[in-house]
Amino acid sequence: MITHNLGYPRIGAHRELKKANEAYWAGKINATELEQTARSIRLNNWYLQKDAGIDIIPCNDFSFYDHVLDTCLMTGAIPARYHELLVDKQLSQLDLQFAMARGYQKEGLDVTAMEMTKWFDTNYHYIVPEFAANQQFSLFSEKVITQYHEAKRAGFQAKPVLLGPVSFLLLGKEKEKGFHRLQLLGKLLPVYLEVLSKLNDLDAHYIQFDEPCLSLNLNKVEQDAITKAYTTFQQAFPHMHFILASYFECYGENLQTALNLPVQTLHLDLVRCPSQLDDILATDIKHKKLRLSLGVVDGRNIWKNDYDKSLALIQKAQQALGADRLLLAPSCSLLHVPCDLDLETDEASLPATIKSWMAFAKQKLDEVKTLADLSTDNPSVNALQDLKDNQAAMESRRTSPLIHRPAVTARAAAVTDTDARRATPFLQRKQAQQAVLRLPKFPTTTIGSFPQTPAVRSWRNKWKKGELTPAEYDALIKEETAASIRWQEEIGMDVLVHGEFERNDMVEYFGEQLEGFVFTRYGWVQSYGSRCVKPPVIFGDVSRKDAMTVYYTRYAQSLTNRPVKGMLTGPVTILQWSFVRNDQPRAATCLQIALAIRDEVSDLEAAGIKVIQIDEPALREGLPLRKENWEKYLYHAVRAFKVASSGVQDKTQIHTHMCYAEFNDIFESIAALDADVITIETSRSQNELLEGFASFQYPNDIGPGVYDIHSPRIPAEEEMVDLMEKAMTVIPADQLWVNPDCGLKTRDWPETKAAVAAMVAAAKTLRNKVPA
Known part of the structure; x- marks a missing residue:
């Protein structure tokens, strides 16, 4: 099975990006030095994923601040109050991005920041796009193209990651009354087509579109918008391989829409919703060419993967579709977990027993590759040993006296309605x-x-x-x-x-x-x-x-x-x-x-x-x-x-x-x-x-x-x-x-x-x- 990753932490294992950003804001380093830190983080992430055996490595998952804000810049969805910064102050794209995220108050100008809110049910915050009835879109930032070119030049088979157009619109807000932001889709799609054209010219093959709004309760208009967008993309670029990813939940009533999309691979979050695999296999998917990306490694939590449970899901999919129609991945971007468990050497704060139950981003890549190895007809000796070690860790955690304290559970069981009322x-x-x-x-x-x-x-x-x-x-x-x-x-x-x-x-x-x-x-x-x-x-x-x-x-x-x-x-x-x-x-x-x-x-x-x-x-x-x-x-x-x-x-x-x-x-x-x-x-x-x-x-x-x-x-x-x-x-x-x-x-x-x-x-x- 092909392995891929949906995204990797962008901050650096030692928070290099945080320190560099704050040094730049304080005037202690210049833009060139900040970009050098960013490039180092990107290269390190790509090499790390390649060394782990990941076949398709994401790019454009890096951002100086936020990937939704990056999409605002890509599509030229820049609120009018920042135009003076562009025209009069001639701010660079980097400084404009920070002004949109943090506000701008200097040299006689006082411009407020854009709204910020939670990314679905995570503690990650994204910058909320702002839309007007007469909104115009145009390609402004080519970050996705330059980062793909950077990865290609460095020798990586990279997969550009884009926030899908419908989720981008739904995650934003109308800043005036009398229209719905989905009405802007027709104006927005040409920018995406221009981006895809430039990537196609660079011989990009795999493109990951994130449409996490497919995990929400969408109505018919919203479902039709998804269909319109990907039909447009596929008709324009029939030889590109589109991986459509939703995560954090089931597709629910959006499943049939997702299965009928003209994309080559559909990603499933099988950590949050393992039951959806049965739902999909019960459809006519066997008679389609659609591939499935099985997200079996938890991208949201730090616990080690239970190989036996994951292998049961993988084998079920293999028996129905065959290994050549399956990709293996984490459930979502690894943005939400720490970088590397190997850095944790202080047993006083993290005892070895508990550490043995855990996996961070780097270790989760190894889990994906090991599960792919174990799913072959002839698993390697190393993979079989990893399976034994994994089974031992699962049993250790299940039976550990460190976890269960009867007095605590008894007190919780005794709570009454009176205890929960002023x-x-x-x-x-x-x-x-x-x-x-x-x-x-x-x-x-x-x-x-x-x-x-x-x-x-x-x-x-x-x-x-x-x-x-x-x-x-x-x-x-x-x-x-x-x-x-x-x-x-x-x-x-x-x-x-x-x-x-x-x-x-x-x-x-x-x-x-x-x-x-x-x-x-x-x-x-x-x-x-x-x-x-x-x-x-x-x-x-x-x-x-x-x-x-x-x-x-x-x-x-x-x-x-x-x-x-x-x-x-x-x-x-x-x-x-x-x-x-x-x-x-x-x-x-x-x-x-x-x-x-x-x-x-x-x-x-x-x-x-x-x-x-x-x-x-x-x-x-x-x-x-x-x-x-x-x-x-x-x-x-x-x-x-x-x-x-x-x-x-x-x-x-x-x-x-x-x-x-x-x-x-x-x-x-x-x-x-x-x-x-x-x-x-x-x-x-x-x-x-x-x-x-x-x-x-x-x-x-x-x-x-x-x-x-x-x-x-x-x-x-x-x-x-x-x-x-x-x-x-x-x-x-x-x-x-x-x-x-x-x-x-x-x-x-x-x-x-x-x-x-x-x-x-x-x-x-x-x-x-x-x-x-």
């Missing part, structure tokens, strides 16, 4: 909370974190290395915390935060203190742009050992008479942003985490903390792609949050935070969380989300983010007042809070202080405009 309704709680907190109209707060400066990060590293004593480290963190409290008081913040200077990542920090987690040193994955995260690994039953956040929160509260928020990450987000064990239902693991967070909430309340925020930015991210599976997920997700948050008195105010996702279709579940205050991202989308909250008549308090913290630009006070006034047209003023979009950890102090001070000033202006 004692009284919101309006009654709000009165009790106001009597204690005495907050003004339009109360101000931030989402939790303040800048993690190089100094702060160095303290943590030195403490972990033993270069700072615990007492020295504690004194430094307290000094930084005290300074942040003084500054918040000076500018007039209403509900303060301690700044989270002692924390690394919002999930990793908690995972380090919970049973059932282990950690990697080099397990980085891209979240967005240069932002990389290192997800914890949940390998077994989860419980809390000791209080995790009380110490520094109580210290911060001791410094001020104003309320200081206790800051926690919610159970769904801890689950979603970790690599989760796959030997029990995710809902069971989520409830275990919820009980651990419930214990922490109780301890914070007992320590005198009157406001507690339980962040759930990943609630929407975890939603299954197919609507028929939503109800079950939302029931368990909402229940987990309520278990975590409901063990408090009426006077204790519970906040939650959500960002960078589409919430309009799950308002009932968001309301069911029954958080006293929800803060959400709305600034990039210009408060678009609030219209949905208003239509739903959201009952509790809400803080629409008034400025985008993922952009370095500093918004003016007037801009924030304007956003809040827009919010007041759809949400009653007495329900509104004023806050940023998200935490401020990734920003620096000068821009943070300027933006937050402007935000507090905006709230004061609003209070003068709107009488109490």
Whole structure:
């Protein structure tokens, strides 16, 4: 069988791209040096895949920031507000790309960034395309052509990867009313045809089109658009081999459309949906020429492949179609997993036993090749030994006493409906909370974190290395915390935060203190742009050992008479942003985490903390792609949050935070969380989300983010007042809070202080405009 890969991590095994991007943004390196780093990463990735025995290697899976943004540039879908940068400032394509992703604020120009949201049910964020009714498309960026030529020149049989035209349109948004973005397909296809023509001139044979929207519930118009696009491509280039890839779910009711497309190979995610192989083999596929790409190696998680299970699927397909009609691959791009398990040599953080159950991107390539070898009539000696080793690893994990803790599962089984419900309704709680907190109209707060400066990060590293004593480290963190409290008081913040200077990542920090987690040193994955995260690994039953956040929160509260928020990450987000064990239902693991967070909430309340925020930015991210599976997920997700948050008195105010996702279709579940205050991202989308909250008549308090913290630009006070006034047209003023979009950890102090001070000033202006 031919082996291929859908995509490889673009950040580099040591986050070389992140470091180079940030150095370029800071003016420390030039564009040539940045491109040298990028070229080195691409070449290394191609050689690594070739050495692993992968037959068809992807190209154009590399991006400086985001592949959807790259498609905007390829097709010339550049919003009008950036045209001045192109014409007057003559920005390079590289700088234009970064301006579209991050905003641009210099030399008298102030241009906002494009909206950003989650890539299906992952923690990867993509830049949302913007479309107008009179949208014009033209080939602007030839990155896909230059990267194919680069790979070919280096001697690789490369396969250009393109985001399919229909998914590109569906992933975007109309920026004016009166049309649907799919109506633009006829204008868009000529650009794709031009790209294919240029690739054809370079003798490209395999072309991978990603149409992940085929995993969603598509209507007839959307299905017909898919058919139109690929019929157009095949008629124009009948000798090209088109691999059409969807992933993260079944094709569902789109299956017949997918099977009838004039493409040569159809990719199946058999990790998320192994049952679809039977569905396909039950059709008339045996009488067609269509090939199947079997995605049997998990591209989303870090657990070693179970060879016996994969071989059963492969053999079933072989018996029906023959090996010559099959390709073997990971389930999706390996963008979502770390680069190389071989780098993990610290047994203190990742014990050898647990490491033996795992595989990162490099190792997953080996799994694909080994499975292809084992599927032949005469497997090699090495492949047969790998099979024995794999079977031993599966048995070791299944029987390991490290995983199962009866007391944890018994406690989860004993949870009742009363445990998942606040004692009284919101309006009654709000009165009790106001009597204690005495907050003004339009109360101000931030989402939790303040800048993690190089100094702060160095303290943590030195403490972990033993270069700072615990007492020295504690004194430094307290000094930084005290300074942040003084500054918040000076500018007039209403509900303060301690700044989270002692924390690394919002999930990793908690995972380090919970049973059932282990950690990697080099397990980085891209979240967005240069932002990389290192997800914890949940390998077994989860419980809390000791209080995790009380110490520094109580210290911060001791410094001020104003309320200081206790800051926690919610159970769904801890689950979603970790690599989760796959030997029990995710809902069971989520409830275990919820009980651990419930214990922490109780301890914070007992320590005198009157406001507690339980962040759930990943609630929407975890939603299954197919609507028929939503109800079950939302029931368990909402229940987990309520278990975590409901063990408090009426006077204790519970906040939650959500960002960078589409919430309009799950308002009932968001309301069911029954958080006293929800803060959400709305600034990039210009408060678009609030219209949905208003239509739903959201009952509790809400803080629409008034400025985008993922952009370095500093918004003016007037801009924030304007956003809040827009919010007041759809949400009653007495329900509104004023806050940023998200935490401020990734920003620096000068821009943070300027933006937050402007935000507090905006709230004061609003209070003068709107009488109490």
